[in-house]
Amino acid sequence: MTAPATTTLRGRVVTRDEVIEDGVLALAGARIEWVGPASAWLGDPAPQSDTTILPGLVDLHCHGGAGASFPDSPADDLMTAVRHHRSRGTTTMLASLVSAPPERLIAQTSMLADLYESGDIAGIHIEGPFLSVARCGAQDPASLRSGDPGLLRDIVGAGRGAVRSMTLAPEVDGFAAIAEMLRENDILPSIGHTDADALTTRRGIRALGSGPITATHLFNGMPTWHHRSPGPVSECLAAAARGGMVLELIGDGVHLADETVRAVFDLVGGTRIALVSDAMAAAGMSDGRYRLGPLDVTVHHSVARLSRDTDPETAPIAGGTATVLDLVRRAVQDAGVPLVEAVRAASSTPATTIGLGSDIGCLEQDMRADVLVVDAAFEPIQVIRSGTAIREDS
Structure with a gap:
């Protein structure tokens, strides 16, 4: 079976306990593959961004x-x-x-x-x-x-x-x-x-x-x-x-x-x-x-x-x-x-x-890939649910 392609997002990443000012979030299919500081990311480099990355x-x-x-x-x-x-x-x-x-x-x-x-x-x-x-x-x-x-x-x-x-x-x-x-x-x-x-x-x-x-x-x-x-x-x-x-x-x-x-x-x-x-x-x-x-x-x-x-x-x-x-x-x-x-x-x-905390609600490895990317005014730039980017009409 072919492994799902990795999608990487870079920006200010908000985890359960901290804000990583320059972080990377890597998604593989419907799951989070990796999250951490950009300096520790070993995959393909992602361009720097002034966005903020939140859990769904x-x-x-x-x-x-x-x-x-x-x-x-x-x-x-x-x-x-x-x-x-x-x-x-x-x-x-x-x-x-x-x-x-x-x-x-x-x-x-x-x-x-x-x-x-x-x-x-x-x-x-x-x-x-x-x-x-x-x-x-x-x-x-x-x-x-x-x-x-x-x-x-x-x-x-x-x-x-x-x-x-x-x-x-x-x-x-x-x-x-x-x-x-x-x-x-x-x-x-x-x-x-x-x-x-x-x-x-x-x-x-x-x-x-x-x-x-x-x-x-x-x-x-x-x-x-x-x-x-x-x-x-x-x-x-x-x-x-x-x-x-x-x-x-x-x-x-x-x-x-x-x-x-x-x-x-x-x-x-x-x-x-x-x-x-x-x-x-x-x-x-x-x-x-x-x-x-x-x-x-x-x-x-x-x-x-x-x-x-x-x-x-x-x-x-x-x-x-x-x-x-x-x-x-x-x-x-x-x-x-x-x-x-x-x-x-x-x-x-x-x-x-509601009993779903082991699967959703934070940006951690193996959690469901539910992600919200916002700008400095907290306006949504990108919404991802189960690894799939969504639109209002989708």
């Missing part, structure tokens, strides 16, 4: 993009969203659904399972419907319900192994039964859209037992952290600091202030943070009217808010319009997060959280 990015929470919506679009349109994010460097993603009537959740889960089986997505994230009405945000309150093991069983069955993550509130009735089912089916539980106090949150985290846990977009969809009423934020931060939780952050300057993003990185580090887009159909599109599940959304100045409120400045935020690469850029350039930490939170940490 991993998004654990994404509802769509380029006009397509995972909760709403027909099967033929779902890849449109995948291609948009892939072209911006997200080589691995979970497709997120929102709370909806049971038949809708089951149908969309079944359609997305096809993309999982084809390898185009890494799985499905179910955001609801076992959430707090008081903190529903852009979730349809009419679709929320107590924990229903029968419904979860139907959703998991429709997913044919694709359901990888589920957001639920620890105060909902039936939480314990749902938590047990998630663990039995190796589904990542995520605490979010909750109005729970600190004690209820702590008990919920304990009830989830051993294994990975995430917090769905920390700070958003939960009470503000008050010094006399700390709520879920303090418990999630503490759990992450102990190594027992990964915190999703939508660091786009809309959902969170840059100073908040920097503070969380300082407190728990990139190994406990997953930068997520929470992107909806408007990502990569112009301002206008869109849908997110059963609800209408208006995007103004690239900020998505529910259309039901008369004041567009105070209506609940309804997902994001950025990509994970946008969040890395903002974390580094605006929040002052070290590059290695920001990249770790956008690649190796989320990959490890």
Whole structure:
């Protein structure tokens, strides 16, 4: 058998632990063959470049993009969203659904399972419907319900192994039964859209037992952290600091202030943070009217808010319009997060959280050849997935 040809890239290489200012990344077929300083590379010389070479990015929470919506679009349109994010460097993603009537959740889960089986997505994230009405945000309150093991069983069955993550509130009735089912089916539980106090949150985290846990977009969809009423934020931060939780952050300057993003990185580090887009159909599109599940959304100045409120400045935020690469850029350039930490939170940490850390998420020998090459402004120059260069329309 003929050995695959070697492709070499040279530039500023960001590994799991350091930045190699003048590095070489060698790819052989679908795998990384070698990574290290250019001075140690023994193969054919590669021209010097002022580019930055990152691992392919991993998004654990994404509802769509380029006009397509995972909760709403027909099967033929779902890849449109995948291609948009892939072209911006997200080589691995979970497709997120929102709370909806049971038949809708089951149908969309079944359609997305096809993309999982084809390898185009890494799985499905179910955001609801076992959430707090008081903190529903852009979730349809009419679709929320107590924990229903029968419904979860139907959703998991429709997913044919694709359901990888589920957001639920620890105060909902039936939480314990749902938590047990998630663990039995190796589904990542995520605490979010909750109005729970600190004690209820702590008990919920304990009830989830051993294994990975995430917090769905920390700070958003939960009470503000008050010094006399700390709520879920303090418990999630503490759990992450102990190594027992990964915190999703939508660091786009809309959902969170840059100073908040920097503070969380300082407190728990990139190994406990997953930068997520929470992107909806408007990502990569112009301002206008869109849908997110059963609800209408208006995007103004690239900020998505529910259309039901008369004041567009105070209506609940309804997902994001950025990509994970946008969040890395903002974390580094605006929040002052070290590059290695920001990249770790956008690649190796989320990959490890969903059990894929041995294959993707960092630039190391024998890992899958998922690579993102960017310029000084963090704009994508080249995206490679499994050793193949991709375009937005591919």
